[in-house]
Amino acid sequence: MGEILDRSLATLTSIQLPVYRGQYLLMQVWQSQISPNSWHPAPCSNFRRYPVAQPADAPYRDRVARIRDRDACPGALQVHQAADGALARVRLPGGVISPGQLEALAHAATKFGSPAMELTSRGNIQLRALTDTVGVAEIAAAAGLLPSQTHERVRNIVASPLSGRVGGMTDIRGLVAELDEAIQTEPALAELPGRFIFGVDDGRADVSGLAADAGAHFLYEATAALLLAGRDTGVRLDRADVVPALIAVATRFAATRGKAWRIAELTDTTPLLGQFTPSAEHGATWPPISRPPVGWLPQDDGRITLGAAVPLGVLQARVAEFLAAIGAPLAITPWRSVLVFDLDEGVADTALRVLAPLGLVFDGNSPWLSVSACTGSPGCEHSAADVRADAAAALDDPADGHRHFVGCDRACGSPPTGDVLVATGDGYRLRTPHP
Numbered sequence: 001m002g003e004i005l006d007r008s009l010a011t012l013t014s015i016q017l018p019v020y021r022g023q024y025l026l027m028q029v030w031q032s033q034i035s036p037n038s039w040h041p042a043p044c045s046n047f048r049r050y051p052v053a054q055p056a057d058a059p060y061r062d063r064v065a066r067i068r069d070r071d072a073c074p075g076a077l078q079v080h081q082a083a084d085g086a087l088a089r090v091r092l093p094g095g096v097i098s099p100g101q102l103e104a105l106a107h108a109a110t111k112f113g114s115p116a117m118e119l120t121s122r123g124n125i126q127l128r129a130l131t132d133t134v135g136v137a138e139i140a141a142a143a144g145l146l147p148s149q150t151h152e153r154v155r156n157i158v159a160s161p162l163s164g165r166v167g168g169m170t171d172i173r174g175l176v177a178e179l180d181e182a183i184q185t186e187p188a189l190a191e192l193p194g195r196f197i198f199g200v201d202d203g204r205a206d207v208s209g210l211a212a213d214a215g216a217h218f219l220y221e222a223t224a225a226l227l228l229a230g231r232d233t234g235v236r237l238d239r240a241d242v243v244p245a246l247i248a249v250a251t252r253f254a255a256t257r258g259k260a261w262r263i264a265e266l267t268d269t270t271p272l273l274g275q276f277t278p279s280a281e282h283g284a285t286w287p288p289i290s291r292p293p294v295g296w297l298p299q300d301d302g303r304i305t306l307g308a309a310v311p312l313g314v315l316q317a318r319v320a321e322f323l324a325a326i327g328a329p330l331a332i333t334p335w336r337s338v339l340v341f342d343l344d345e346g347v348a349d350t351a352l353r354v355l356a357p358l359g360l361v362f363d364g365n366s367p368w369l370s371v372s373a374c375t376g377s378p379g380c381e382h383s384a385a386d387v388r389a390d391a392a393a394a395l396d397d398p399a400d401g402h403r404h405f406v407g408c409d410r411a412c413g414s415p416p417t418g419d420v421l422v423a424t425g426d427g428y429r430l431r432t433p434h435p
């Protein structure tokens with residue numbers, strides 16, 4: 001692996017990319033050469049449906065073509081038809097992805113669509129401008145990214161991505177895998193809305209502020225608080241009861257939700273607790289975190305994690321291939337960044353020198369960490385501006401706090417904190433209240 005990165009570094013010595021706004025412009029040029037209309041919204045709504053053409057003999061044809069009446073949140077099989085073609089979202093519970101899986105998605109993106117892969121605020125990856133959704137599904141399945149056809153859209157788990165490696169109250173990696181397995185084996189959960197999300201916080205309070213629908217926040221190594229919509233219910237769970245409790249809450253929600261998509265939409269969440277009785281003060285919440293862990297992160301075992309912010313959440317397939325070439329475990333975070341784990345210092349140093357010139361951000365003070373944007377024009381027909389270009393331009397005009405640029409009041413991808421700026425066609429206005 002070191003040789004691969006060293007060769008890559010040698011190749012890159014002649015490439016001096018301009019920084020910040022220039023990086024964004026380079027991305028635009030790169031993408032426009034391949035798919036002129038490839039920057040489009042990340043839909044999770046029920047306002048539009050389109051048929052998707054598939055090859056007649058495709059093994060995933062039935063699943064891909066099965067369209068739910070009301071829940072249009074896309075998956076790897078139930079794709080969304082955007083203006084630039086089909087969009088597929090691949091769930092990564094806990095953001096976990098192996099080098100081979102990332103390489104497979106990069107290959108699928110390059111072969112069947114736009115090479116600009118999008119990282120989502122739930123730690124998933126979506127591919128767009130797809131010309132062969134069955135081909136993408138087959139690649140995802142072969143890489144082990146599609147373990148359940150019936151539950152593929154509901155494997156939504158955000159979890160403390162550094163758990164077990166850097167700090168935290170306890171190591172939750174096994175719990176996340178156990179939860180994912182339990183979700184897939186509960187038939188009733190196939191009917192959960194695609195936007196319902198589970199959360200597991202290892203006690204460092206990094207993901208509980210994201211207000212997952214059903215969450216566990218560890219207070220001690222073997223005791224967790226049960227959260228509903230990010231709020232402490234007062235129920236305390238032994239570690240062994242965490243997964244059964246989260247599954248029970250989700251199952252009750254699926255059975256009783258009516259027209260609610262999220263638990264936060266319910267007026268009374270008490271029935272979701274079932275047999276669980278509060279034993280502590282309820283009502284506590286955790287402040288949302290909006291910045292990813294970036295840079296050189298020493299692990300508890302002496303090895304290194306590299307945290308790489310991805311400008312505007314757009315990860316080019318070519319860059320993903322470099323990440324995969326490291327051959328180390330990876331995670332996509334809810335802050336649209338990438339973590340590369342378990343590196344010795346020499347490999348981490350070489351990887352950093354290769355990846356930084358490719359546009360990944362390892363500086364915690366970078367202004368890229370303070371701006372984000374929806375897809376906007378020309379990708380989204382609803383947008384009043386090229387908001388990604390404007391977000392990049394805003395780097396030249398720093399401001400306090402995070403700024404999220406959107407093309408219309410739907411405010412897609414808005415982070416839980418900071419200013420949401422809505423394009424008017426003649427500038428931007430501050431959106432109030434915050435979505």
Ligand code: SF4
Pocket residue numbers: 040041042374375376377380381382383384406407408409410411412
């Ligand atoms: S323009 Fe509106 S609908 Fe389109 S991606 Fe942005 S916020 Fe979403």
